[in-house]
Structure formats: C-alpha cells, structure tokens
Amino acid sequence: MNIYALVKRTFDTEEKIAVSGGKIVEDGAEFIINPYDEYAIEEAIQVRDANGGEVTVVTIGDEEAEKQLRTALAMGADKAVLINTEDDLDEMDEFTAAKIIAEYLKDKDADLILAGNVAIDGGSGQVGPRVAELLGINYVTTITNLEIDGTSVKIVRDVEGDSETIETSLPLLVTAQQGLNEPRYPSLPGIMKAKKKPLEELELDDLDIDEDDVEAKTETIEVYLPPQKAAGRVLEGDLSDQVKELVELLNKEAKVL
Amino acid sequence: MSKKVLVLGEAREGALRNVSFEAIAAAKTISGGGEIVGLLFGDSVQSLGEEMIKFGADRVITVEHPHLKHYTSDGFSQAFMAVYEQENPEAIVFGHTALGKDLSPKIASKLASGLISDVTAIEGEGDDAVFIRPIYSGKAFEKVKSKEGLLFITVRPNNIASLEKDDSRSGDVSSISVDITNLRSVISEVVRKSTEGVDLSEAKVVVAGGRGVKSADGFAPLEELANLLGGAVGASRGACDADYCDYSLQIGQTGKVVTPDLYIAAGISGAIQHMAGMSNSKVIVAINKDPEANIFKVADYGIVGDLFEVIPMMIEEIKKIKTN
Numbered sequence: 140m141n142i143y144a145l146v147k148r149t150f151d152t153e154e155k156i157a158v159s160g161g162k163i164v165e166d167g168a169e170f171i172i173n174p175y176d177e178y179a180i181e182e183a184i185q186v187r188d189a190n191g192g193e194v195t196v197v198t199i200g201d202e203e204a205e206k207q208l209r210t211a212l213a214m215g216a217d218k219a220v221l222i223n224t225e226d227d228l229d230e231m232d233e234f235t236a237a238k239i240i241a242e243y244l245k246d247k248d249a250d251l252i253l254a255g256n257v258a259i260d261g262g263s264g265q266v267g268p269r270v271a272e273l274l275g276i277n278y279v280t281t282i283t284n285l286e287i288d289g290t291s292v293k294i295v296r297d298v299e300g301d302s303e304t305i306e307t308s309l310p311l312l313v314t315a316q317q318g319l320n321e322p323r324y325p326s327l328p329g330i331m332k333a334k335k336k337p338l339e340e341l342e343l344d345d346l347d348i349d350e351d352d353v354e355a356k357t358e359t360i361e362v363y364l365p366p367q368k369a370a371g372r373v374l375e376g377d378l379s380d381q382v383k384e385l386v387e388l389l390n391k392e393a394k395v396l
Numbered sequence: 397m398s399k400k401v402l403v404l405g406e407a408r409e410g411a412l413r414n415v416s417f418e419a420i421a422a423a424k425t426i427s428g429g430g431e432i433v434g435l436l437f438g439d440s441v442q443s444l445g446e447e448m449i450k451f452g453a454d455r456v457i458t459v460e461h462p463h464l465k466h467y468t469s470d471g472f473s474q475a476f477m478a479v480y481e482q483e484n485p486e487a488i489v490f491g492h493t494a495l496g497k498d499l500s501p502k503i504a505s506k507l508a509s510g511l512i513s514d515v516t517a518i519e520g521e522g523d524d525a526v527f528i529r530p531i532y533s534g535k536a537f538e539k540v541k542s543k544e545g546l547l548f549i550t551v552r553p554n555n556i557a558s559l560e561k562d563d564s565r566s567g568d569v570s571s572i573s574v575d576i577t578n579l580r581s582v583i584s585e586v587v588r589k590s591t592e593g594v595d596l597s598e599a600k601v602v603v604a605g606g607r608g609v610k611s612a613d614g615f616a617p618l619e620e621l622a623n624l625l626g627g628a629v630g631a632s633r634g635a636c637d638a639d640y641c642d643y644s645l646q647i648g649q650t651g652k653v654v655t656p657d658l659y660i661a662a663g664i665s666g667a668i669q670h671m672a673g674m675s676n677s678k679v680i681v682a683i684n685k686d687p688e689a690n691i692f693k694v695a696d697y698g699i700v701g702d703l704f705e706v707i708p709m710m711i712e713e714i715k716k717i718k719t720n
Contacts, residue, residue: 153668156535163536233501234510259649260532263513268469268501277580278469280498298494299597299652300644304585317650318643356510360526361539365676373687373698379709381699385681386713388697393679395601395658396625396717 140192141247144183145240145254145267146176146211148204161361172207175255177322178315182285183253184215185320190287192250193217197243199236201225205338212333213325219338227343232355233261237269239353242346244274249310256281256314264314271312279305281316397523398430399486399547402479404499405436405448405456406491412444414598415491415551417451417558422515422551423489424452424559428522433457433483437475439465445569452559455568457483463576466586467495469502470579476503478574485546492550493597500550509546516555516655516676533649533672553598554655589644594628596645601627602656604647604674607634608663608684608703615641617707618662624714630654630674632664648673662703666691683707 150156151169158164172180183194195218196211198204208219222239224231244252252271257264264280271278283302284295290309295302297316325333343350372388374381390396401423405416416434423432434448434456445456459475476499488503490496492514504511517528519539527540527549542548596602603622605615615629622629630652631645647654649672659677664670666682666689674680675694682695683703692698699706 150532156532158536163532232510233513234504234508237501237505262529262531262533263511264497265501265504265511265513268498269505272502272505278502279581281494298586300642300646301589302587303583304587305581306584307581356543356545357512357540358543359538359540362531362536363539364536365534368694368696371680371682371692371695371698373692373695373700378699378701378705381701382706382709382713385697385699386710386717389658389679389681390717393658393696395679396714 140187140190140250142183142187142192142194143244143247143249143252144176144180144194144196144211144216145252145270146180146196146198146207147173147255147258148198148200148207149173149258149260156364158362158364161363163362170203170207172210173255173258175257175259175315175317178317178319179253179255180211180214180216181320181322182315183251186251186285186287195220197240198222199224199239208338209333210325212336212338213329214323215329218336221338221340222346223340223342227350228353230355230358231353232357233263233265233269234356235353237266237273239343239346239348240266241270241273242348243341244270251287251309252312254312254314256316267312267314274312276310276312277307278312278314279307280314282313283316283318285313285319398428399426399522400431400433400483401427401487401489402483402485403432403434403448403453403489404476404491404496405434405444406493406495407436407438407441407444408595412447413491413493413553413595414558415493415553416448418553418556419489419491419551420448420452421559422518422549422556423487425518425521426487426525426547430486431455433485435459435476435479437464437472442569442571449567449569450561450563450565453567455570458569458571459574460571461574461576463579466583468579468581468583469499470581471576472499473502473506474576475574477506478572480507482572487547488549490550492552496550500548504548507546509548510542512540512542512549515549515551518556530676534653534676535672552653552655554600589642594626596628596630597652597654599628599654599656601625601658601660602630602647602654602674602677603627603660603662604630604632604664605635605640605662606632606664607638609635609640612640614704617704617711621660621707621711624711624718625658627656627658632667632670634665634667661691661695662707664691665689666694
C-alpha cells in the first residue's frame with residue numbers, strides 16, 4: 140500500500156510565545172512535529188505493518204524541518220520528502236500549502252494519505268481536506284479509529300464529542316484526532332536507521348509550480364499577544380463569606396449571572 | 397462595494413444553532429449593506445428559514461434531499477455549489493463547528509479561494525473588514541485579511557454577538573432542488589455521547605471539573621450548578637483520563653475550545669493544555685484546594701477551598717438571587 144503522511148514542524152506548545160514587530164519570535168524556541176501529525180505518522184506505520192507497502196512523510200518548510208522528518212523516519216516511516224520553499228515564497232497560506240502538496244502527490248497514486256486534523260500553531264485545519272479535494276479523492280476528518288480491509292475502509296470519527304461510524308473506500312485522505320493511537324517514541328536503532336533512509340529535497344521548480352500560481356489568498360497583517368489579564372482576586376475570609384462575596388461579584392461586578 | 401453574503405445555517409436536533417445567528421451578524425458586518433442569503437441543507441429544514449430571517453438574513457434558500465439528512469462533505473458540497481452557482485456571492489460565512497471545519501476547506505478548494513478559519517472578532521466593516529483569529533492555541537492572535545476575490549470565513553461559536561431577534565422581519569424562503577449523488581462516505585452509525593441540553597461549545601456558562609472531582613458521582617454538584625445557570629458541564633483531560641466523565645466533555649487543546657461568559661473551574665489545576673481550551677472565556681472562576689494551582693493565574697475570581705463545600709454553597713446563594 141502506498142501511504143503518505145503530511146507533517147508540519149510547529150512550535151512546542153509549552154513554549155512561551157513572544158511577539159516582536161508583529162511577528163512571533165522563533166529564535167531559540169523548541170520545535171516539534173505537530174502533535175496531531177504524530178498520530179498520523181503512527182497510524183501510517185501501523186497500516187503499513189498490517190498491509191505492507193511504504194510510508195512517505197512529506198512536509199513543506201525550510202532546511203530546519205529536516206529534523207522533524209528524521210524523527211518521523213526514526214519512528215518507522217520509510218522515506219521523507221522536504222518541499223523547500225525558503226527561496227521561493229515569502230508568505231503562504233492554506234491555499235498555497237495545499238496546492239504545493241497536491242502538485243507533489245498528483246502522480247503518486249497514493250492509496251492512503253494521513254494528516255493531523257489541525258496544526259497547533261495556525262490552527263485552521265484546512266490543508267488536509269483541501270489536498271483531498273485537489274486530488275479528487277474522498278476525505279474523513281478527526282478520525283479516532285481506522286480499519287482497512289482490501290479497499291474498504293471503516294472509520295470512527297469524532298464529531299464534537301459524538302462519534303460517527305463511516306464506511307468508505309480507498310483512495311482516501313484522513314485527518315487524525317487525539318485517541319487514534321499512542322504515537323511511539325523513536326527507538327535508538329530507529330534513530331540510527333533513520334540517518335540512512337532517503338530524504339528527498341524538492342523546490343517549486345522540481346514540481347513545475349510557478350510562484351504566482353500558489354500566491355497566498357489571505358494575508359496576515361499583524362500578530363499580537365492577548366492583553367495581559369489583571370491579576371485575579373483570590374477571596375479571603377470565612378468560606379461561606381467568600382462564596383457570598385463571589386456570587387455578589389458575579390452578579391453585580393461581572394454581571395454574568 | 398456591497399457584498400452579497402451566503403450564510404450556511406446549521407440545525408441540531410431540529411433547531412438552529414446559535415452560531416448560525418452569529419454567522420448572520422458577521423455577514424452583516426462584512427456585507428457593506430449587501431444582501432444576506434441564509435442557506436439550509438437537510439431532509440426537512442424549510443420551517444427553520446423564517447428564524448434565520450428574524451435574526452437578520454434577507455432571504456433563505458433551502459435544499460432538501462434525503463441524502464442531506466446526515467452531513468457528508470460530498471452531499472453538502474453538491475448542495476452548496478448549486479446555490480453558489482445560482483447566487484454568485486462575494487462572501488461566504490460558515491460556523492466554525494465540526495461541520496463547518498469539515499466542509500469549508502473543500503468548498504474553498506473548489507473555488508480556489510482563501511479561507512479565514514475560526515474568526516473570533518471582526519474589525520472594521522465592508523471592504524475594510526479585518527479578521528481576528530486565535531493562533532498558538534489562543535496564546536496569540538493574528539489579524540488577517542483577504543487579498544482579493546471571494547471572501548470566505550468561519551466564525552467560532554460564542555464570540556460574535558448575534559443580532560437582536562426581530563419578529564417583524566420577513567423575507568422569501570425558497571427551495572431549489574439538487575440531485576445529490578455519488579456520496580463516497582456512508583454514515584452507518586452515530587453515537588451521541590454529548591449530554592442532553594445545552595451544547596458545551598455554545599454554552600454561556602460552563603462548569604468544569606478536574607481531577608479534584610474525584611469520581612463520576614463527584615460531577616453531580618457541578619451538574620446542578622450548571623443546570624441552575626442554564627449552562628453546560630465540561631471537564632479537564634485529567635478527569636476524562638480518570639474515567640470520571642466522557643471525553644465528549646473534555647475542554648482543552650485536544651477537546652473543545654470554549655469561550656463562555658462565565659467559566660467555573662472546579663478542582664482543575666490548570667495545565668497548559670486545558671488553558672488552551674478556556675483561557676479566552678470572559679469571566680473565569682477558580683475553585684481549588686491548592687492555592688498554588690496554575691488556574692488561579694488566569695482566574696478573575698478565586699476561592700481556595702474544597703469544591704464539595706464551595707459549590708453547594710454557591711448553589712444556595714445563586715438560588716437566593718434568582719428568587720429575589
């Protein structure tokens with residue numbers, strides 16, 4: 140089976156976010172594989188181990204993203220592809236990213252494409268479904284279980300807490316929700332093997348993409364931090380007085396009752 | 397330039413969700429005086445059309461088909477594209493719900509359009525509108541605008557105020573017939589896990605419990621308080637992992653993002669993943685035995701104490717206010 144996992148290098152959520160000149164400060168920050176993409180990689184590996192075939196991880200970014208691709212290879216992916224846009228694009232949006240990935244995938248005869256349901260940085264969750272649409276294949280988002288039998292696929296997906304069972308077929312794109320699996324940590328032999336696994340680097344030219352064709356449709360004007368909340372009031376005194384005061388404050392000051 | 401805006405309404409258990417009215421309000425802001433056209437897709441949605449008009453839509457178009465009873469991206473996109481081609485709008489607004497999140501990128505891709513997802517506020521009006529959306533799990537915000545062409549946004553529930561309902565408004569509710577075919581996904585089962593009553597992501601009041609709730613039974617006082625306030629019960633991942641409640645209640649980075657007017661965190665320590673799901677709530681109350689708990693850092697009001705003492709007292713106090 141020909142399996143692809145789409146991954147994104149993101150800020151570690153534990154990082155403190157700082158903004159300078161209307162942009163997020165990235166210097167010295169810790170970067171990780173987007174956590175939802177880790178579920179996608181893990182599921183890709185499990186599907187390959189059960190059905191045979193090959194897992195290719197694909198990302199868009201600059202050379203820094205090699206580190207996350209090597210981690211995916213160390214987890215067990217077979218090949219990695221970095222589409223390096225550093226020299227070609229100053230800005231991109233979800234339209235741009237999806238178009239580039241779809242151009243790469245269009246002649247690959249993918250049976251199954253997996254991605255995270257959302258990236259924790261941009262948080263829009265658009266790229267997976269957009270790629271599927273561009274490739275003309277079906278997609279199912281926020282999946283928590285995947286069973287493949289030949290070309291038949293049975294999926295459980297999370298819909299705002301409810302669960303939906305879906306029957307569909309390959310080729311298919313799915314996006315992973317928490318609960319799909321427990322992503323493995325790369326083993327030491329895995330890390331050693333990953334160093335020798337193929338990592339292909341491509342630029343837009345290699346994909347016959349003209350920069351104008353993938354020009355972003357939206358523009359970020361500014362990035363800013365939420366206003367600092369004034370320190371809250373921890374109430375004092377006898378517990379029953381505190382509760383009386385709290386209810387009074389919620390009623391009169393905050394006006395939320 | 398005024399814009400004609402299409403707004404997709406969303407029904408749940410036979411009634412429109414609040415986010416549909418909020419989407420109409422957003423549409424009004426960006427329309428620059430243009431026409432607001434509400435859309436409803438389903439097997440029986442005609443009767444909901446008038447409600448959209450009372451909340452600000454100028455007219456409503458429905459597409460009814462047995463294949464639209466349950467949402468599928470193929471079915472709903474076929475219905476949407478049929479309306480799109482008939483109406484040729486300049487802007488589109490969906491709710492940023494499970495349905496909106498799933499459908500909007502497909503439509504945007506079909507139309508080779510940009511899509512500004514998960515908008516929580518709009519600055520300016522008409523052509524000057526700029527959209528604010530949270531990034532990095534709500535730790536930062538970005539202002540985004542559409543460069544040119546179609547404007548397409550999804551709005552996060554509970555953030556943009558809906559317009560005042562006006563019973564005197566009237567407008568045309570028409571239907572078009574669309575042949576819905578070739579659905580590639582078949583929904584064979586739906587298991588409802590979410591609790592009855594108020595939808596957690598749209599609730600104005602959320603009472604959430606963490607590990608401090610100690611057991612499934614421990615949620616009872618939280619439920620009582622939530623019912624009293626017309627709100628919903630939520631939970632931290634810790635409480636879900638410990639099996640005190642279903643994962644459908646989980647609030648946080650994984651789980652639901654909520655922005656109610658009042659968020660009461662009971663026995664929740666305030667892990668960063670939890671904060672990502674609730675820190676933008678308008679008023680936050682923390683109840684925790686540990687005075688060092690992180691949750692006090694984001695709380696507007698805090699009580700250091702046992703939730704099993706505090707919550708029943710709160711219920712009594714609030715009842716007193718309600719009866720006065």
